[in-house]
Amino acid sequence: MNTKKTLLALTLSTMIAAPAFANTWKGEAKDAWLDGKVETALMMNGQINNFEIDTNVENSVVYLSGEVDNNTEKKLAGKLAANVDGITDVNNKIVVMKPQGETWEGQARDAWIDGRVETALMFDTDINSFAIDTDVHEGAVTLTGKVDSDAKKKLAGRIAADIDGVRSVTNNISVEKDYQASQATEGGKFARKMQDIAVTAGLNIEYAAQSELEATAIDVDTNQGVVTLTGKVDNETAKSLAVEIARGYEGVTSVEDNLNVTK
Numbered sequence: 001m002n003t004k005k006t007l008l009a010l011t012l013s014t015m016i017a018a019p020a021f022a023n024t025w026k027g028e029a030k031d032a033w034l035d036g037k038v039e040t041a042l043m044m045n046g047q048i049n050n051f052e053i054d055t056n057v058e059n060s061v062v063y064l065s066g067e068v069d070n071n072t073e074k075k076l077a078g079k080l081a082a083n084v085d086g087i088t089d090v091n092n093k094i095v096v097m098k099p100q101g102e103t104w105e106g107q108a109r110d111a112w113i114d115g116r117v118e119t120a121l122m123f124d125t126d127i128n129s130f131a132i133d134t135d136v137h138e139g140a141v142t143l144t145g146k147v148d149s150d151a152k153k154k155l156a157g158r159i160a161a162d163i164d165g166v167r168s169v170t171n172n173i174s175v176e177k178d179y180q181a182s183q184a185t186e187g188g189k190f191a192r193k194m195q196d197i198a199v200t201a202g203l204n205i206e207y208a209a210q211s212e213l214e215a216t217a218i219d220v221d222t223n224q225g226v227v228t229l230t231g232k233v234d235n236e237t238a239k240s241l242a243v244e245i246a247r248g249y250e251g252v253t254s255v256e257d258n259l260n261v262t263k
Contacts, residue, residue: 003015031057034086038062041080047237048073053094055081057070060088067095072212079244110136111208113165115201117141120159122197127152132173134160139167146174196222199251206245212238218259220246225253232262 035057042053048085051068062081068074078092114136121132132145141160146154157171199222207213209222218231233239239259246255 001020031060034060034062034084037084038081038087042077042140042260045076045080045240047240048077053077057087060086060089060208062087062089063093065093065095067097068197069097070095070212070237072235075210075212076237076241076244079241081167082162083244083248089187099229100223105165109165109208110138111204113139113141113163115204116163117160117166118201121156122194124159127156132156136166140170141166141168142170142172144172146176148175148177150175162259170215192224195251196224199225199227203246203249206249207242210241211246213242218242222252225251227252227254228256230258232260234261234263 032082035055036131036132038057041054042048043112048068052068053064056063057064062084064077064081064177066078067218072097073094074094077094078090081087081092082090117134117136119132127147128249131147134145135142135144141163143156147156153171153175156173157169160166160171162170200220203220203222207218213233218229218233221228229242229246233242239257239261243255243257246252253259
């Protein structure tokens with residue numbers, strides 16, 4: 001839409017009044033409703049200049065065009081649009097005026113290794129992987145957490161060391177003889193925990209694929225579908241991108257944003 005400034009008030013007022021009827025709209029009426037929702041989502045995010053972005057919705061697919069300063073803003077716009085209820089796909093044709101280089105290959109690889117280590121620990125039935133945390137930097141794995149025997153500590157270290165790409169392992173897992181890690185013994189609880197682990201691993205991979213985000217500087221924790229993000233990002237736009245990626249990830253119910261902007 002090319003008349004954002006003049007129609008902004010109309011869009012907001014329409015969105016307030018229309019929800020009762022929106023579910024019954026079809027065709028062009030539904031597309032127009034979705035277009036307004038996308039416009040508003042872009043407008044409400046202060047990290048991008050939505051007046052430089054044009055939107056068009058056809059058959060519930062949103063087409064984005066226009067210009068932004070960097071690739072982070074382009075990806076953020078795409079994520080904001082994709083997270084609008086009712087949008088089935090995003091065709092992002094926004095032009096980046098100042099492209100950013102791919103600078104996070106090392107971090108991307110570390111995040112990928114981290115996901116493989118967590119998965120390997122998860123599938124070993126001899127240890128409670130839920131009580132073990134992993135961190136990877138330049139191929140070096142650090143393990144922390146608690147187990148109830150030296151054998152389990154050593155086993156966790158061996159599992160991590162056997163993963164392709166792991167350069168070294170620092171095993172800081174503590175052994176407490178009387179420690180009884182809480183394990184999800186009921187089917188529903190176990191399934192929820194497995195899904196939380198899958199969300200955490202999946203988001204790590206998603207962040208690793210984003211050149212605008214230093215994947216290893218973002219810590220992802222998932223509990224009962226609630227994702228908590230901590231760590232550091234370079235700017236507010238990268239912060240918004242990280243949050244929107246998490247919000248749109250399957251299985252996530254809400255996002256706690258504890259990220260710090262360093263610049």
